[in-house]
Amino acid sequence: MAKIKANKSSAANKEGVLARHGVSGKLALELMQDMLLYRRYEEKAEESYAIGKIGGFCHLHIGQEAGAAGVIKVLQPEDYVISAYRSHTQAIAKGISPNAVMAELYGRVGGVSKGKGGSMHLFGRDARFLGGHGIVGGQVPLATGIGWKIKYSGESLVCVCFMGDATVNQGGFHESLNMAAVWELPVIYVVENNEYGMGTAFDRVSKTEISMRSVPFDIPASSVNGQDVLSTFEHFRNLTEEVRAGGGPRLVELRTYRFRGHSMSDPVSGTYRSTEEVERHKEESDPIAILRDQLFAEGILDQDTLEGMDAKAKTIAAEAADFADESPLPEPGALYEDVWGETNAHGRLFFDGRRT
């Protein structure tokens, strides 16, 4: 575990942290395995990007893994998740295979969107992962519509909508919260506050805290330590059941920090944030190290087991990269496929000279 440093602040908790959060040892180990996978997976994506296997924009979730693991673990398979463009780990957490996600990053036909979406546009209809959206805040009205569908059809489901902190300054966010409140829609709006919208610190462009942003709509807001996966899980377990039972929408701030640049083309530190700041966060608030220390203290995890779990994570990530590498590029004929959901015999929809 060379890269996962000890967390000095989370000493052994004699009260029993698992009992306190109502999390079983088995589940805690699953969360650890998930987060290790997300970390190693993103590191693999980083490596593949560096050698030109992945193109375009690529936004990594390293440092923020507890949000994907702790929130999505709570959900039922039929529940919906929708997100923005830092969503590789969330897509996997919701049930899309790591292979299909990596192949999508590689732009290959084995990708979950057949290579046409890319890193920012992961979709899984069967997994009920509804993207993967590249415009800041563009997914928030969609989540509201998914909530509308759930209520319209009388289903006992929830929709979790992830977004970054900068999204709360978009108009569509406020329009959505208002409508969700008026119609009491089962949507949990989750703001992953990693402190920076790209290179702009949240408080430089925001007058009020995130948890204040739902006050005008009378939507209960809460804030949770998004680096502590057990706290995150417990928080969302309770909240999701309230929403599922008809409690209406919720806004949650997940306080987190990104250990890499905004995207692969962005330096980790040096301009808008200092190297010291990043190093301090990596030292003190690495979600994997926090859980590791908790589970060591509980006596349900030891170094050997952890290394075994980490090796498993690395294997899955490596296999995903191999799968992506071996998956063919889309056929040129795929260029014009799936633009339209329905074509008929009439009129011309395309202007490549074809008659369809």
Place this chain on the structure above:
Amino acid sequence: MATMTYRDALNEALREEMDRDPDVFLMGEEVAEYDGAYKVSKGLLDVFGDQRIVDAPISELGFAGLGVGAAMAGLRPVIEFMTFNFAYLAIDQIINNASKLCYMSGGQFKVPITFRGPNGPALQLGAQHSQACETYYLHAPGCKVVTPATPADAKGLLKASIRDDDPVAFMEGELLYNFKGEVPEGDDFVIPLGVADLKRPGSDVSIITHGKMVHLALQASDKLEGEGIKAEVLDLRTVRPLDVEAILETVQKTNRVVYLEESWPYAGTGAQVVSIIQEEAFDHLDAPVLRVPQADVPMPYAKNLEALAKPNAARVVEACKKVLYR
């Protein structure tokens, strides 16, 4: 056949499609208790209730996106914009989401949603409330664009649009709601998207047009007839999918074309049609294709300037004579 207004034809289409499919709902500003700003949804709240006829806040971006999300999750929303002038606020949801989701998801998510409302200049409403917006929607692949000119077309095409699995911008003529016409009866009266309609046959010159301008084209063709010129009026009805065959057929028949539209000329629908004609029927042309669009200015308020900005029958007649070298 029943005679009814364009407005009532739309109302009947909505009513029949909502009866037919419980996944269809109507959301927009003033659609429920107020019966719609243009009364298109009159009486529907009483029939279908407030879960299916839904008054939205003035949040065009928000409720357009809500419709897109609901469509992804399996419903078949009809989103009314009080006018398409206000849909600019929602264009990110229409173009970046609704129109691209099927492609971006590798075909996993269809988006069966109809965005509908009045479009096109009205009378002295000024620049922000008087404009034809169809070009914005037909430019991007993934969105179908429908512009009915008559009550029958309004009904048959709205039913087709609601049943279609793609996003459709269904653009009604703001000044056509009271226009009366014959409408075939029955639930199965559906006009497929992508089929143009020859509103008047002729042999000397073709006026190709869409939407409200069909009526202006007919007026111009009346005038031309008085001068012994037989003008053919081809109504595209949908501008995407585009009935290219019908366009080529009329070009081959008359060899002279005027494109009439109420939106701006720059990269407009007419520009696309002209491009197709010169690519695919160049040898059939006896004259350059002329366009009669709105003047390339924001709509002025002053009555005289407004009249100068809009296409009118005299300008169409003049263009037709010009392509006939008369």
